[in-house]
Amino acid sequence: MSQLEKSSLTFQCETGNYHTFCPISCVAWLYQKIEDSFFLVIGTKTCGYFLQNSMGVMIFAEPRYAMAELEESDISAQLNDYEELKRLCLQIKNDRNPSVIVFIGTCTTEIIKMDLEGIAPKLEVEVGIPIVVARANGLDYAFTQGEDTVLASLIQRCPTEFIEKKEKTQTFFSNLNLFTKNKENLESEKNLKSLPLILFGSLPELIANQLQLELENQNIKIAGWLPTKTYLELPTIEEGYYVCGVNPFLSRTATNLIRRRKCKLISAPFPIGPDGTRAWIEKICSIFNIEPNGLEERENNIWKSLESYLPLVKGKSVFFMGDNLLELSLARFLIRCGMIVPEIGIPYLDKRYQEAEINLLEETCKKMNVPLPLIIEKPDNYAQLKRIEKYRPDLVITGMANANPLEARGINTKWSVEFTFAQIHGFTNARDILELVTRSLRRKNYVQSFCEKELVE
Amino acid sequence: MKLAYWMYTGPAHIGTLRIASSFKNVHAIMHAPLGDDYFNVMRSMLEREREYTPVTTSVVDRNVLARGSQEKVIDNITRKDKEEKPDLIILTPTCTSSILQEDLQNFVERASIDSVADVLLADVNHYRVTELQAADKTLYQIVKFYIDKNAKTKNLELKKTKIPSINLIGISTLGFHNNHDTRELKKLFSNLGININCIFPQGAKVKDLRNLPIAWFNILPYREIGILTSKFLKREFEVSSITMLPMGNIEFNKFILKISNFLTFKNEINFILNFINKNTRKLLNLNWIKRELKSNQNRKKAIIFGSSNHVATLAKMLSKEIGIEIILCGTYCKSDSQWFREQVQNYCNEILITEDHTVIGNQISKLKPDVIFGTQMERHIGKRLNIPCGVISSPIHIQNFPLGYKPMVGYEGAKYLMDLIYNTLNLKNKKNTFSLFKEKITIT
Ligand code: SF4
Secondary structure (H helix, E strand, O other): OHHHHOOOOEEEEOOOOOOOOOHHHHHHHHHHHOOOEEEEEEEOHHHHHHHHHHOHHHHHOOOOEEEEEOOHHHHOOOOOHHHHHHHHHHHHHHHHOOOEEEEEEOHHHHHOOOOHHHHHHHHHHHHHOOEEEEEOOOOOOOOOHHHHHHHHHHHHHOOOOHHHHHHHHHHHOOOHHHHHHHHHHHHHHOOOOEOOEEEEOOOOHHHHHHHHHHHHHOOOEOOEEEOOOOHHHOOOOOOOOEEEEOOOOOHHHHHHHHHHHOOEEOOOOOOEHHHHHHHHHHHHHHHOOOOOOOHHHHHHHHHHHOOOOHHHHOOOEEEEOOOOOOHHHHHHHHHHOOOEOOEEEEOOOOOOOOHHHHHHHHHHHHHHOOOOOEEEEOOOHHHHHHHHHHHOOOEEEEOHHHHHHHHHOOOOEEEOHHHHHOOOEOOOOHHHHHHHHHHHHHHHHHHHHHHHHHHHO | OEEEOOOOOOOHHHHHHHHHHHOEOEEEEEEEOOOOOHHHHHHHHHOOOOOOOOEEEEEOOHHHHHHOOOOHHHHHHHHHHHHHOOOEEEEEEOHHHHHHOOOHHHHHHHHHHHOOOEEEEOOOOOOOOOHHHHHHHHHHHHHHHHHHHHHHOOOOOOOOOOOOEEEEEEEOOOOOOHHHHHHHHHHHHHHHOOEEEEEEEOOOEHHHHHHHHHOOEEEEOOOOOOHHHHHHHHHHHOOEEEEOOOOOHHHHHHHHHHHHHHOOOHHHHHHHHHHHHHHHHHHHOOHHHHHHHHHOOOOOEEEEEEOHHHHHHHHHHHHHHHOOEEEEEEEOOHHHHHHHHHHHOOOOOOEEEOOOHHHHHHHHHHHOOOEEEEOHHHHHHHHHHOOOEEEOOOOOOHHHOOOOOOOOOHHHHHHHHHHHHHHHHHHHHHHHHHHHHOOOOOOO
């Protein structure tokens, strides 16, 4: 309770001994998002084994990803990296003919200092396919940060002028022009001039469209989105454009947009939960001097539609062990729903990129009159489990390694990774978050009532 | 460099972790980057494990890269020693630590001065051995360490048990149907009046290992894990082993006869022979399956692929007991290929040894068998080609960890296999009947 009096959030840092997925896992969702891409993970059996097992049945669907498995002769530099990669790229070109190959550098390529950034431009010319290099390894990053490294690398491939883009499209895929033209016609009908605003973060098409529609309702039409459905459609980014992120783990991408492309970052809370979505839109509106229209009503309606869930979570406590960087936004939303959050574990916190989110979190705590959570960067799972045992929260949001053992100790859990793959952005998907959060709470209620009934009858 | 989409066996450290986490009160510390502890997820999910997986990481990050692990590994070992009080801590190298070339052995020696637990460095090289070889090696390393240690302190038990007894070697976590097989074998030995001296690594404590020499002989159902250990026990204590998978009727009877060779008293042997007779006759009931399959058309053609052990045994069973023609028989266990060839050459038309799933995929689509018995990968190949497939070997998948009792060995195992074989073969027939009426019905 002593925390109630505190005026601001407490940040701590632990040992960094926690479970999370390797950032190369981002290929699993990025190859699906960017439909003409091919991801080549240059690593060892360890990386391959992880991907194979974590992707589940996706692996049998001929995914557009592969391992370039390094063997002992590669490590001892008996083989020439350039020649080896060229051989594999040509094979990929033959089999799949992608518009871009993304090289994912791993721990091993870091340690043996394989010069992927140096090799790629030469190979690109020789093979005739753009090659983008992203170093998404477990030495430097956690889980979702993998996407951050890929998007950060894609920035340099975004065209600067419209003409350049058109030319590029023509040379690579001349019949695509037909399609682009149609689309332009369609869009001009809507009679909205696009603002110099680029959104970044990979979302499923449907969700991206929903967010775009929400903005269009405020008369905001964006100039583009990074990433796009195909590599060939990457948006034009001009100096002075505004950029805004849709996910909390994209700090490198944000930094690159600011430094390399001289863009201006709109620091807003993330559009997760109706409160976050409203704040996100409002912030964007404020930049372009647009008076937001009907947002408050829209938010209230969403909260109303959530009424059946809220009693289930009200007053319950939820503990975030931390592994995917969505933790702050989710915690903020759940506090707004009436939950109490004793601790938020998070792999890495960029206080500048997440500034608006942190502020909203603090405001929400005050508004709901609950204690401020303790925010722990690089948590220590062992210490956390001790704290969980002591505190016994109603729900622990955690990775799959700890979920079953916690359940066996009578503590409700929810797999954190589901939040990464579920649709949680925008007004309409708030329900999905609560669906996830309440599932195990509901199960417990059900089982308990069942047992009691059995006992009584 | 090679382009790879799929692997039949995992990296070496998975093998070591499988052994370490099978023992009770043994903790493994991986020297690895953040994110390589995926083993914990698999164990927790697939085995539906109620305990925390006793595996932690001494994280290799940028700092370690720049300045070396220094005291970090040692600190992590001594910390775990205090927190969990394990009997043994195994430092587990990964692909990353293999190229960093730090002197992990030195860390281990220094850490063991300050810790109550014994500390070992798993002696496995990522680039040279597979998951299975590493598991075999690690098991041997642990057994040897405790035999030597107890020999020094004169704590080794050497006097054979009065009643016939065995050690059951190689049962491990994440093994294909291991737990069910173990239950079936336990039942069998209790029926035969044979005591089980020690089952390991699964569920064993390292302090039990000093009793290993008192068993009359060893049983090794899975030749992938335990061979090194069994050779060691033979060398040191003259304890012999029966290394075979008692899967299918004929193999199982052979297995029991072999057991009888180890027994000394006439009446025990007679008891066993009676046992075989009685049970075989019971099983003869299963002949209806054979008859039905035979009446069903001409000889069915099958392709079998998986671990050397399961494939070789199943090949014999299908060919001798059911009369299926095996047009191709293959394994991904390269290191065991010689044994494999010897076992199957008389029972199949073609032998294939490969770790590349596209090779076996191509063979399947070329040879068009009526049925496949393989791993998850072959199941999916079968799905694509519309050929039914029964899963008979790892790589594993949540479906291969059934909650119901499904052993592969012994008499119960024979029944389960008959079901599996019969259902798999008939899947296609049913499909065809269905499709007479409606275009798209898929049975999965
Ligand atoms: S942590 Fe490093 S070695 Fe492990 S899977 Fe990730 S990139 Fe590969």
